[in-house]
Amino acid sequence: MEKKKQEVILSIKDVSKSFPGVKALDQVSIDVLRGTVHGVVGENGAGKSTLMKILSGVFQKESGTVIFDGETIKNTSPIQSMKSGLSIIYQELNLVNTMSVGENIYLGRFREMDGMRGTHTKAKELLESIGCTIDTYKLVSELSVSEKQMVEITKALSFDSKLIIMDEPSSSLTADEMKELVNIIHHLKEQGISIIYISHKLDEIFDFCDIVTVMRDGHVIDTKPTSAFTRSDMIAKMVGRTIENEYPERPHCVGETLLEVRSLNTNKLHDISFELKKGEILGLVGLVGAGRTEIVRAIFGADKVKGQQLFIDGKLVKINKPIDAKNAGMALVPEDRKLQGLVLPFSVEANISMASFEKMTKFGFLKRSTEKEIAERQVKALGVKTPSIKTKVKSLSGGNQQKCIVGRWLENNPRILILDEPTRGIDVGAKYEIYVLMKQIAESGGSVILISSELPEVLNMSNRVLTINEGRITGEFNPQAVTPDQIMEKALGLGKEELKS
Ligand SMILES: Nc1ncnc2c1ncn2[C@@H]1O[C@H](COP(=O)(O)OP(=O)(O)OP(=O)(O)O)[C@@H](O)[C@H]1O
Ligand SMILES: [Mg+2]
Secondary structure: OOOOOOOEEEEEEEEEEEEOOEEEEEEEEEEEEOOOEEEEEEOOOOOHHHHHHHHOOOOOOOEEEEEEOOEEOOOOOHHHHHHOOEEEEOOOOOOOOOOEHHHHHOOOOOOOOOHHHHHHHHHHHHHHHOOOOOOOOOEHHHOOHHHHHHHHHHHHHHOOOOEEEEEOOOOOOOHHHHHHHHHHHHHHHHOOOEEEEEOOOHHHHHHHOOEEEEEEOOEEEEEEEHHHOOHHHHHHHHHOOOOOOOOOOOOOOOOOEEEEEEEEEOOOOOOEEEEEEOOOEEEEEOOOOOOHHHHHHHHOOOOOOEOOEEEEOOEEEOOOOHHHHHHOOEEEEOOOHHHHOOOOOOEHHHHHHOOOHHHHEEOOEEOHHHHHHHHHHHHHHHOOOOOOOOOEHHHOOHHHHHHHHHHHHHOOOOOEEEEEOOOOOOOHHHHHHHHHHHHHHHHOOOEEEEEOOOHHHHHHHOOEEEEEEOOEEEEEEOOOOOOHHHHHHHHOOOOHHHHHO
């Protein structure tokens, strides 16, 4: 007997799209069912965002058909697609910072809402319908990332969305905020709304997606119920080969002290002192806002600090600016790569080679051939997917932009490599490459400081872990000898009273 089929809300058939030098989508076909959470996974540059931008009318497809809610969609625009019930929430959220929450939700529709009072009343109702209590008069600029996301979701609901696309929504959320998002997703699903959920975090995919599509190089490789996938099967389909382990073995040749940090104090940090050994990967674990980024920025001379003393190989070094840190053999891959690192209108080549000026200049002249060599080496080492090294960074996929910054700093052969959330938005295969590079630096006598909100990543790669809470070091652990719970307890600041006494 034939099973009753669930209704298809969105049918994508044979959709293709090219950019200069890349076939971003090649005859992609996917059906999304009503009231389901449909995960989409794939390596950086696989075509996930491009497909979503076609659905939402940002890009036009070259061929193929899209049927949404029974209607064939032709050359739609973002506003049209929203009105037809299809909304997209980008990673770089799309709200007007200088306007209030309510105004953002009903942007351009105040008249339909009977003016401002009506706008705010309706916005409040809708926010409450997803269990959200943000004041609708608050300015968007005053909201946290997760609150902004809630506003975006509410905006989507205000258009009576039947399908909401979320493109890597979780990459800047804390664990608690993520829980809230999952609740909202369940809530939307109960109302018969479908969600397309894109993420590189496979735990999330397995947690709450009903069906998963794996994409690779512009193709759909497989679509099936999540329960029919194993983790390694999904990874193999994403990267096109089997990956035995998600983490290489951690380095195991810890030697004498390479870097010593003494009495680091700022408004936010309190008496931070620790040592970093040669051959070691040191993990910093803490909640978002605990002060991990501040610690490494202070060490690197990116923020002004009072009274800190840094010793490298036992010698006092003065680090007042990032250039001093670089000259002392340090490199920092910052957390917010768009703000602190990438120059989007510049080429891949320029972005990668930017910090290797000495290597590229001879008698004051820029050696183009070296610039090219550097870029090509890193593009190969990290598998940056780009038509050429001359391509502008802004046209690369999110994860590939990230790899360019990592490559820039690796090119300096740092002795002390500091990585702040290095694998955010990066696919499984490339994560592994980054872990291997960390290990190589450690095993050649250097050391690595790793900040990551992905606990399994820190615990699997570090030789030692420091927990940070409210600007203080609250614990030191060998991650192989304790449970993750013991580490989290200190990272959450529990048992702090005993520590003080
Ligand atoms: N505006 C653009 N101009 C030129 N090429 C583009 C543009 N947008 C995307 N591409 C290319 O299309 C391909 C697919 O990119 P897309 O952003 O869809 O990947 P993705 O699967 O979302 O990757 P990620 O996981 O890194 O976000 C990539 O090769 C990318 O360089
Ligand atoms: Mg993307």
